[in-house]
Amino acid sequence: MLMDGRVALALACGVWLSACPAASETESETESETGAEADTETGGQTPEERGAALYSSYCGFCHGDEGQGYAADNATALNNQEFLRLADEDFLAAAIRYGRPGTTMSAWGEVKAGPLSDDDIADLVAFIKSWQTVEDAEVDDYAIAPDSSTLRGETYYGVFGCEDCHGELGRGGPYVTLENPWFLTLASDGYLRESIVNGRPGTPMASYADGGMNDLTSAQLDDIIMLIRSWEREPNTDPIGPFVPEVSDAVLNPDGPDPGFELIDDRFIGVDAVKAALDQGAKLIILDARPHADFLDGHIEGAVSIPFFDLDTVIDELPQDVWIVNYCGCPHAVSGQSFDALQAAGFETIAVLDEGYYEWVERGYPVAIGG
Incomplete structure (x- = not known):
């Protein structure tokens, strides 16, 4: 049997710890020194306190100041108790680190050229989990019935309105x-089942518990889960090296005319107006304010990648006599951060792309992939 280190040290002294002051004092001094070093490194803050500051910088503008959700583009309600009881620390950490590529949820981890270290992510998870007031759900052992049918699942997915939202x-x-x-x-099968059965009270996600006229039986649930699981594919875990914005070639059509934008509410410009300006060869900068991983997945053709949290490193290199159109996917939250920073620095010919990146894509306007 392995022996506790303190007991082993006491036995070496020939007495129990209470009668071995030298050992106790040495240990106490070591713990005190370690604690002092930790306090110096973290500023004396708890993980939740550090996480709260990070949340304010990178999350609140989409998920709401208190995790209530839907502050931008239907972002998830992170403080919802049904969500928190299902989403464990590993689920949350991976979601923050890798994001949801192809959606408005960006990858924030350093492994994907984001601003957050693993320690930052752990602190952020601790803060989000501090909202939880219910016990964790046991979902990992649930398995759908072996005779479940993807074909039936397609029918139920449509009939019960899943496709209207998802x-x-x-x-x-x-x-x-x-x-x-x-x-x-x-998300395990149990996570999916609990999410469908209980929904997310207080959000548009309704409960489909077995027992009601419009609710799902256990067999129907399994069929829908089998359908959803059929969409699974390998995620991209390839790391992205550290990114430093480069703005020397940021200006499009440097010899072109001024686009003469007329802003909506002194802030916004529509995608059609920007596309028309590009077609006319207007001189402007299209600034992708999202984390760089989003830019690599797809961006407006000709845009320059300047994540909003890196803008201060290159802001002095940007010309103030050229229109700068800031965009993101949410569609205003991140680009709004960029706009505000430019405005505070004295830029006047600036705008936020009103409908955002995904409307640009929907309209079939030119996009590019990669750096």
Whole structure:
């Protein structure tokens, strides 16, 4: 049997710890020194306190100041107790680190060229979990019935209105993208079942508990889960190296005319107006304010990647006599951060792309992939 280190030290002294002052004092001094070092490194803050500051910087503008959700583009309600009882620390950490590529949920981890270290992510998770007031759910051991049917699942998915919120094939709807590879890698069958049965009270996600006229039986639930699981594919875990914005070639059509934008509410410009300006060869900068991983997945053709949290490193290199159109996917939250920073620095010919990146894509306007 392995012996506790303190007991072993006491036995070496020939007495119990209470009668071995030298050992106790040495240990106490060591613990005190370690604690002092930790306090110096963290500023004396708890993980929840550090996480709260990070949340304010990177999350609140979409998920709400108190995790209530829907502050931007139907972002998830993180303080919802049904969500918190299902989403454990590993689920939350991976969601923050890798995001949901192809959606408005960006990858914030350093492994994907984001601003957050693993320690930062752990602190952020601790803060989010501090909202939880219910016990964790046991969901990992649930297995759907072996005779479940994807074909029947397709029928129920349509009949019970899942596609209205989540899209015909689990994507393209106004709410959570179910076919996202990172979501399906992290969400167990039990997680999916509990989410469907109990819903998310206080949000648009209704409960489909067995027993009501419009509710799902256990067999129907399993069929829908089998359908959702059929969309699973390997997520991209390839790291992205550290990114430093480069703005020397940021200006498009440097010899072109001024686009003469007329802003909406002194802030916004529509995608059609920007597309028309590009077609006319107007001189402007299109600034992608999202984390760089989003830019690599797809961006407006000709845009320059300047994540809003990196803008201060290059802001002095940007010309103030050229229109700068800031955009993101949410569609205003991140680009709004960029706009505000430019405005505070004295820039006047600036705008936020009103409908955001995904409307640009929907209209078939030119996009590019990669750096």
